């Protein structure tokens with residue numbers, strides 16, 4: 001863990017140095033170093049299999065065989081005190097089909113904030129989270145009868161319960177139509193702007209990168225860039241983040257070839 005003095009500004013949402021992760025016999029993340037600032041949306045982008053989910057699992061503390069430094073909200077990743085401060089939505093929506101939207105949220109709210117004395121607070125949090133994801137008119141519908149996009153939004157509502165400081169979303173827009181995707185991104189921006197929440201959002205759709213304040217671009221378990229979309233486009237003299245990404249991939253491949261030939 002890095003050292004933070006009491007008078008220092010709050011530590012970043014995530015700080016990693018030389019972060020390496022093995023899955024089975026393979027090293028799937030290699031020596032990553034990056035910072036995720038607070039109160040912004042950081043996009044984690046890269047092709048399928050590059051290690052986005054593994055990195056997210058490491059940050060929320062559910063990944064084994066993690067080495068190097070990985071601090072989250074000033075504590076080592078996986079610290080028990082972080083449990084209620086982080087909201088995490090995996091790729092597979094974790095909702096119970098035989099419960100209504102409201103019942104799903106009440107169930108998770110009771111785990112986060114148990115006891116009779118908290119009943120009123122829980123009710124308020126549940127109602128707000130349902131409204132946040134625009135499902136108020138479906139609050140009494142069985143989750144099993146919702147569309148894929150609506151089920152994703154129930155998962156997101158679960159992550160919003162308890163007002164976490166950091167929300168980690170693994171490919172939240174997969175399978176959504178363009179209107180829902182836009183609405184969800186507007187919601188992310190609203191959450192970051194009005195609550196100061198930090199969002200880490202993975203995607204392999206490069207046009208979503210343009211909607212982020214900062215980007216971590218990954219390829220084959222390594223970090224290609226940690227920058228703003230503007231700075232990336234300027235540095236690579238390209239018009240889009242997608243072109244910037246391809247430019248950085250070409251550079252990385254050329255550098256690897258040069259290294260091979262000079263051995």
Ligand SMILES: Nc1ncnc2c1ncn2[C@@H]1O[C@H](COP(=O)(O)OP(=O)(O)OP(=O)(O)O)[C@@H](O)[C@H]1O
Nearest residue numbers: 023024026028047048049050051052053054055204
């Ligand atoms: N349980 C596992 N055991 C061994 N290797 C795994 C395991 N799960 C994933 N991997 C490997 O780890 C690498 C990173 O996988 P990860 O799921 O983190 O990628 P990703 O970028 O999130 O992919 P996607 O966008 O398809 O979800 C992949 O090469 C994958 O094959």
